[in-house]
Amino acid sequence: MTAEPLMRMRLRVEQDIFVVRQLGREVARMVGLESQDQTRMATALSEVARVLLAAGLNAEVAFTVPAIGVPSLLVTMAHPDAGAAARITGQLRQVGRLVDTMEVDEGESRTVIRMSRRLPPGAPLLTPERMSEIRAGLSEHVPGTPLDELAVQNQQLIAALDEVRAQRDDLARLNAELEETNRGVMALYNQLSQELEETNRGVVALYAELDEKSAQLRAASEAKSRFLANVSHELRAPVTAIIGLGRLLTDSGSDELTVEQHRQVDLIRTSASDLLTLVNGLLDLAKAEAGRIEPHWSEVDLRAMFGQLRGTLRPLATRPEVDFVIEEPAVPALRSDEVLLAQVLRNLLTNALKFTASGSVRLSAAPAGSDIEFIVADTGAGIPPELHERIFEEFYQVPGSKPVSGKGTGLGLPYARRLAGILGGGLRVDSTPGTGSVFTLRLPVTS
Numbered sequence: 308m309t310a311e312p313l314m315r316m317r318l319r320v321e322q323d324i325f326v327v328r329q330l331g332r333e334v335a336r337m338v339g340l341e342s343q344d345q346t347r348m349a350t351a352l353s354e355v356a357r358v359l360l361a362a363g364l365n366a367e368v369a370f371t372v373p374a375i376g377v378p379s380l381l382v383t384m385a386h387p388d389a390g391a392a393a394r395i396t397g398q399l400r401q402v403g404r405l406v407d408t409m410e411v412d413e414g415e416s417r418t419v420i421r422m423s424r425r426l427p428p429g430a431p432l433l434t435p436e437r438m439s440e441i442r443a444g445l446s447e448h449v450p451g452t453p454l455d456e457l458a459v460q461n462q463q464l465i466a467a468l469d470e471v472r473a474q475r476d477d478l479a480r481l482n483a484e485l486e487e488t489n490r491g492v493m494a495l496y497n498q499l500s501q502e503l504e505e506t507n508r509g510v511v512a513l514y515a516e517l518d519e520k521s522a523q524l525r526a527a528s529e530a531k532s533r534f535l536a537n538v539s540h541e542l543r544a545p546v547t548a549i550i551g552l553g554r555l556l557t558d559s560g561s562d563e564l565t566v567e568q569h570r571q572v573d574l575i576r577t578s579a580s581d582l583l584t585l586v587n588g589l590l591d592l593a594k595a596e597a598g599r600i601e602p603h604w605s606e607v608d609l610r611a612m613f614g615q616l617r618g619t620l621r622p623l624a625t626r627p628e629v630d631f632v633i634e635e636p637a638v639p640a641l642r643s644d645e646v647l648l649a650q651v652l653r654n655l656l657t658n659a660l661k662f663t664a665s666g667s668v669r670l671s672a673a674p675a676g677s678d679i680e681f682i683v684a685d686t687g688a689g690i691p692p693e694l695h696e697r698i699f700e701e702f703y704q705v706p707g708s709k710p711v712s713g714k715g716t717g718l719g720l721p722y723a724r725r726l727a728g729i730l731g732g733g734l735r736v737d738s739t740p741g742t743g744s745v746f747t748l749r750l751p752v753t754s
């Protein structure tokens with residue numbers, strides 16, 4: 308749909324260049340284009356007019372606001388003959404940069420130049436009433452003299468120069484800010500590098516300290532093991548002597564003791580015997596910790612070993628409520644230290660018998676990947692999950708857990724775990740209070 312033009316004029320003589328320029332600025336102002344766009348449109352118009360007249364072409368100029376599409380000011384300049392485009396198109400290239408669209412259209416009977424500039428989003432709405440108002444205003448517009456136009460152009464040039472200067476100042480300020488930011492970034496970078504370096508130095512120092520501390524710890528642990536081994540060794544002889552003397556005193560060949568004396572000597576003997584167990588345990592552990600246990604590797608016949616365990620531990624499994632089962636091993640043999648392996652299994656089985664009031668205590672052996680697993684499972688008191696690791700600490704006993712039979716020192720499991728390590732494997736527990744415990748010794752089949 309073509310809207311009724313806001314204004315028309317003819318372009319014929321040089322004087323009309325000023326007229327079209329003024330009119331263009333006025334129309335642009337009235338439809339709501341911003342000040343800079345008004346100047347752009349006016350300049351574009353006067354330039355096109357100059358080119359047309361220089362080429363000897365007159366034209367009909369029309370200012371329109373199309374009724375459809377993006378709101379914009381459209382100016383058409385029509386020359387009544389075809390074939391003019393070739394003469395002017397090249398010269399209008401620069402003008403195109405002042406407007407949004409610019410085209411030279413070669414029709415059959417005329418040549419039309421179209422230029423448009425989009426209205427800004429905040430421009431007042433161009434209702435039919437407003438359009439009539441603009442038309443009335445423009446019809447009263449009296450074109451000024453070329454001198455007036457020169458004054459206006461000068462003012463616009465000054466404003467444009469001012470703006471350029473302001474932009475240059477802005478740019479200089481931005482550059483200064485950027486430089487300052489750069490300096491700040493560099494300073495921060497330097498500071499960070501320095502801090503990093505310092506932190507690194509700190510970490511290195513910390514490592515050195517850690518190394519020193521662990522050397523001290525190792526020395527302290529060795530000293531403790533040495534002390535334990537010496538003291539235990541020195542204690543063994545007198546304790547053994549006490550037990551022997553006690554036996555002598557209660558011997559039938561000795562003088563008759565009163566009932567009370569007999570009771571007291573028995574007390575001395577059992578106390579000494581408990582002490583000997585403790586001393587032996589300490590000595591074993593100290594030896595293992597000091598790395599003084601050297602395994603003797605050989606092919607171990609598991610069936611024979613299981614048979615022996617069955618025989619030696621049967622006397623401990625006296626309660627009829629507890630089934631003592633040593634299964635046939637699913638793996639016939641492995642390369643290990645027979646004595647140490649038997650010691651670990653005996654230790655686990657003794658514990659299981661000690662803490663199981665009814666149900667069963669069971670030993671089995673089965674392959675697990677390329678390893679072998681020895682499993683000692685009981686239906687005894689069980690161990691709370693949070694203590695599963697603590698029971699492997701020296702002297703640790705589960706609070707409130709009383710063995711059904713026998714006594715304990717709290718040294719058996721730490722020793723068993725040490726031996727498992729010496730044999731190239733590991734010892735772990737899985738247990739639920741009230742249900743039972745499963746101790747698993749995992750060893751490689753070949754040492």
Ligand code: ADP
Nearest residue numbers: 658659662698704705708715716717718719720
């Ligand atoms: P102890 O000489 O006291 O048996 P251990 O080091 O062998 O010392 O065991 C430490 C503690 O772990 C035991 O005192 C007991 O509280 C707990 N414990 C070990 N084995 C079992 C088991 N099979 N069932 C329940 N508790 C166990």
